[in-house]
Amino acid sequence: MKGFDRIVLAxxxxxxxxxxxxxxxxxxxxxxxxxxxxxxGPEPQLGDINRGLVLDDYRRVSQALAPIRFEDYPRGLFVLGEPFDSLEETRKWIRRFD
Structure with missing residues (x-):
């Protein structure tokens, strides 16, 4: 995974x-x-977003990096059938730790 540029970070x-x-x-x-x-966090962990269990470390990183997160997708990244909207499901995935 590509890291964050120091200029953007600053x-x-x-x-x-x-x-x-x-x-x-x-x-x-x-x-x-x-x-x-x-x-x-110190090691990978499992949560369960379907039950509202988002781990504190994951949530903290997500909130801290939200200002530089790309969300302007013109279409969904996931190909999903009805009743799902691919774009909305893509946005949910990106925001899953919020």
């Missing part, structure tokens, strides 16, 4: 130090040559 999120404050110690930021990667 302009939109207040910089790496500010993002680290917002995320807290359970969501470390990792540097690499192209930018940063944000880790949501």
């Amino acid at each position: 302009r939109l999120l207040g910089g790496e130090e500010r993002l680290a404050e917002v995320l807290g110690p359970s969501c470390p930021i990792h540097d690499y040559d192209g930018g940063i990667v944000v880790q949501a």
